[in-house]
Amino acid sequence: MKTQIKTYFNRYVEFSDAEIDEIFSKLTLKIFQKKDYILREGKICTNRYFIISGLVRSFYIDNKGNEKITQFAIQNWWVTSMESFIKKTPSAISIQALEKTEILIIDKDELEKLFLSIPKLERLFRIITENMLIATQRKNDIYLQMKSKSRYDDLINHFPDFIQRVPQYMIASYLEITPEYLSELRKS
């Protein structure tokens, strides 16, 4: 698991073993079972979560009471409620495990201390955030541009295993369509 972190970190910035050790000592491993909540709406999110294995979703409840999934995340992805984490406001989203999921947790204060002692870590997080921004922008563009059918095709091309691991109605929620309509689309 330390290897997994190290490999992942060194993909972007080179860290020494000592630095990895220091960072690793601040991380807490926690195992969530299927349906467990990693973060609940309304709570202030003071952590970043790094997924070692498993699958989680982020979602919020819209004004009609429907769950809207904004993100799925698997191994080697970071999740958090960014707005809550940065602004210390109650989170609009919940994060929930869809399978048994191993997660490394880093606390905001610890992270900021580490940024001061290991500036390269701040660089890593700058880069990670840039990549998240690019991904978010791309999702935006794709979703605004494409019709639902193309979005679905796009999803099964890029993440074929999601279709296996996630119920249809969650896929529909992520694609921003109703399960009924997705069912319709799948026929054609």
Place this chain on the structure above:
Amino acid sequence: MKTQIKTYFNRYVEFSDAEIDEIFSKLTLKIFQKKDYILREGKICTNRYFIISGLVRSFYIDNKGNEKITQFAIQNWWVTSMESFIKKTPSAISIQALEKTEILIIDKDELEKLFLSIPKLERLFRIITENMLIATQRKNDIYLQMKSKSRYDDLINHFPDFIQRVPQYMIASYLEITPEYLSELRKS
């Protein structure tokens, strides 16, 4: 103008005058007239642009040949083609001045050198990127959740002056609807 930069930078991280001077010496001021392109689609974007005054838009051409506006930006906002800047790939978007616009330009290589000599600057950019991510996520959520009418109302509440400074059809493009339909909405 240096004051403007300093005030803006110090909003997030405290810099000494000497640091501001060093950063400022790497910035290039350029004035763009209305309709001038700051960045053209297809070019690799090697800069970040900080708007001192004026108004710009980012947009791309969709597969039907229509311009899709992804962002408006005014004073104290950063713009770039993030994907192109990070990955050194041809930019999918163009950036164009909608009014006479003063812009401070920073080159990618210079910026990375500055990150090494002034780690606090890297912190500033981490924070800026986090804020951009939050804004982008919020735009996503709002746009996926709200009907067009609410999006329009939301826009005129948050940025009433845009309506004055930007033609209707660009507002429509930003809201992801046709100008005809926006016209319809405005009646009610």
Place this chain on the structure above:
DNA sequence: TGTAATGATTAAGGTATCTTAAGAAATGAA
């Protein structure tokens, strides 16, 4: 000042997607 170019509105008909409701299929618990 007049004319061309640009931007905004209106209206008719079409399509994508939603809502509701019911039934079918799959999954999980006892």
Place this chain on the structure above:
DNA sequence: TTCATTTCTTAAGATACCTTAATCATTACA
């Protein structure tokens, strides 16, 4: 294995938004 719960499908009617095309209003420029 059976029953209850969860998930998926089908279909009819409703609505948001688009397309096209014509007209009207405004701005820019010769």
